[in-house]
Structure formats: C-alpha cells, structure tokens
Amino acid sequence: MNIADQIYSAADSANQDRAQAIRDNLRDAIVDRRLAPGTKLSEGEVGTLFDVSRTVARAALQMLSFEGLVRIERNRGAFVANPSPEEARQVFASRRLIEPGIAIAACGRVTATDIAAFRAQLDEEGRFIAERGPTARRSEIKASGDFHLLLASVAGNAILQRFMEELVARSSLVIALYGRSGVSACGHSEHTEIVGAVESGDSGLASRLMLHHIDHIEADLDLRVRAGPALREALKF
C-alpha cells in the first residue's frame, strides 16, 4: 500500500523547520483519518514524499510519537497510533481535568476579537454539520477540535495550550475510531452555549458546560473492546 495518495503534499505552514512542517502535515492526515491507525510510516517513504532525507523525516516522526499520535518500535519503525479503549478513557479523563479550568481562565481574558473568532469558528462548524458524507464528517471532527484549541489559546497559558493540542489530536483519533453516531449537532450547540458563557464572563457556568460537553463527547463513544481489531492486532495485522 502506498500512503502517497492519501496525503496532499503541503506548501503551507511556517517556514521555520522542515521537520515541523512535515509533522503538521502528517498530524492533519492522521487526525483526519486519511492515514488509518496502524498504518506504517516508513522513514524512507515519508522522506521521499516530502522530498527530504530520512534524517528530517525521522525527526518529524519522533515529534509525533511524543504527541502520542505515532507509536515507534525499535528497529521496526513508526505506525499511526491505534489507541486502546483504556487510552481513550485516559484522554478524556485528562480533558475533564484541564478544560473546565481553561474555560474559567478564558472568561477572564476573552476580548472582542476573540469573540469574533469564536463566531467564525462556530459558523464553519455549522456548515460542515449541514453537509453530508464522510469528508464533511472528518472536517466536522477537525472543526470541533479547533474550537477547543481556540478556547485554549484564549486562556493564555502556553503550556496548557500545548497539552490541549495533544489531547485534541488524540481525541480526534479516538472519535474516528470509536465514535458511534453524530451527536455532533448537539456538540455544536454546546459549543455555542460555552461561548455565550465565556462572553458573559460566567466562569462557573462555562466550566460546568465544558464538563458536560466532554462527558457528552465521551458518552458517544463505544469503548467496548471489539473482537475485530483486537484479533487483527493479535495476528500482527
């Protein structure tokens, strides 16, 4: 199998580090589910794909492994992460701990510009929900994640923001894997409510809404261990 046609070779992003640009690209591909969990990401292939040497491809994969999106096995290579139900639970437990606090912090720092950004974000979310098809579904998951990242950036804590980047990315992977239905419309309305609470400065409400929102997301998952994937895994896929 070739991963080439599953990735659009980027040209966007920062001009800083090439490895970082590759990481961003691969992360998007993983979160968007264009790269299925378990897919092998060989250094050589990634390198030729992005037109760099194995050295920098390797660095990009290393970064992704720190974020938990890629699993690296010594002498075997890198694979798109395949989070277990237990891992999924830990991701959401972490979010339940962190995000209400982020919502509270955001209440005290939100500006008019931020509110405008939120409105734009919510609009985009709404558009994807209106559309049908798997592509729109993926975009919707991504947009939903972007909402949480926007809130984290408003909160003004760079460390928590980075933690959230990791958690949101892993959540997207988990939702793609274990997501059941599309209560996403409900999620969208919850986002709207949260923005309202933040805008009015009601930190208690914002915090509570956020907690319920995370609970709802997790409640939509089917985290029972499935025979299928587990078996495949046991058979080394």
Place this chain on the structure above:
Amino acid sequence: MNIADQIYSAADSANQDRAQAIRDNLRDAIVDRRLAPGTKLSEGEVGTLFDVSRTVARAALQMLSFEGLVRIERNRGAFVANPSPEEARQVFASRRLIEPGIAIAACGRVTATDIAAFRAQLDEEGRFIAERGPTARRSEIKASGDFHLLLASVAGNAILQRFMEELVARSSLVIALYGRSGVSACGHSEHTEIVGAVESGDSGLASRLMLHHIDHIEADLDLRVRAGPALREALKF
C-alpha cells in the same frame, strides 16, 4: 567553559534508546542545576561526552526541547532553558489545575504497596532536609519533585503522568532560579499530610491540601523581574 565536569557520565537507566538515556542524564543535570540556565549544549560536545555521534546527541536535545527544558534556536544550537517569571506562573497555574485531580484519582487507586513507597519517599526527603549545603538542597528539590511524580504514577493515567513529569521538571528549574528561602520543611510536612489524606481515601481533603501545597510552593518564589539577568540577556550575554 566546559560542561564535561558538570555531568557524571551515566551508566544507569534503561538499555532501550541511547538518546533517551542521554536525555534523562541531561534532564537530571538541568533539574539539579549542575547545568546553569542559558548554558549552551552543543551537539558535538554532548556527543563526545556520551560517546555517541552528533545524530543521537541531537535527538536527545530535541526531546528536551519538547519538554521545555531546553530552548533550540535555529542555526544557533541548544541552550538550557531560562524560564521567565511569566513562564513560571504558567507552570504553576497548570499544576494547580492538574494536581488536585491527580490527588483525587490517587485516592481511589492507592494500594498498600504504594503507601510503603510513599513512606520511603518521605523518609528520603526528610534526610535531605536535615542535611545542610547546596548539594543537599538540590537533592531536596529533586526528592520533592519525585514525591509528586510518585503520586501521579499512583493516579494511573499515563497521559497526566507524562504532563506531570514535564511540569515537575520545569518547576524544579523555576525553583532553582526564583526560589527564595527554604520553606521546604513545611513542604515536607505538607507531603506527609497529603499522603495521609490519600491513604484514608478522603479525596476532598487530599485535593484541598494539594492545592494549598502548590500555592505555598509558588508563594516562596520571587517572581519579580530582575534587572541583572534581563540586562545580560539584552546584551546578548
């Protein structure tokens, strides 16, 4: 200046990845303040020190930069991080958000073995506090951090545990930089109280004690911007 004599070349740790072993070593050296903030960590020097090529030395430095212990500037190299007061505040804000939750989680999962480990940890802490001198002081900071890491491991969430590893390491750096006195004895007694609360399963108490404990640690810092370092920084050091 040579960093060679500030690092004891390790032989411990896992035999997994060499880069990881080097990272662990450098991290200890940074957290223990054997490597002063701002110190340049050149790839070549690190490589020869640990008897590896620049390639793996570079990977180790990369890891440390992900943890925020090292700052990498393109084409200039890696330097031991020099956290600003604002960064310090963010570190503690993050801990205030996460650690009470960890304490609560630990209440529900703590075992007799864990309690024994806590007792041993507290004993060691006590020994370092009894001693005098800068070496004991460093060991004390480290031991204090280890307590929080132990608690995080008991809580049983691998993701939060990794976050805490980063936060504790950065805290140690911050304390070494901005720490004022030695209210550490007080910190030790607080650790003891927290263990007591966790042992008795009183999650509310454990959470409250933890929050106060973090507040106390931060209260001992002098986070006013100092003229000295800022000036030096402005003059490119």
Place this chain on the structure above:
DNA sequence: GCAAAAATAATTGCATACGATTCTTGTGCA
C-alpha cells in the same frame, strides 16, 4: 587607539553511507 570589515574557525542543518535488524520470499523436506 579604536571601530569596521575581512578572514578564519566553529557549529549547525541536512544528506548520505554502512552495518545491524527485521521482513519477505522461495526452497527443501517431512
């Protein structure tokens, strides 16, 4: 004597090379 500029040295970014490990495939034997 001192600032500016040029030359030299040191260091990083990246590509490539090579031994070591793992995966694949084909063959022999039961």
Place this chain on the structure above:
DNA sequence: TGCACAAGAATCGTATGCAATTATTTTTGC
C-alpha cells in the same frame, strides 16, 4: 500440502561528510 529454514530485500540505527550559517579573531582604515 504444510512447515521450517535460509537467502535476499527492505528498513532501521548511527556515524560521517559537506554546504550553509554563525561566532571569533585578525586585519585594515581612520
């Protein structure tokens, strides 16, 4: 037919080499 094993291919881990960038020293001009 099916399984064990070995040769070959592919891939990884790491060292090294070279161009580009940055730091340092020396030289030059005033």
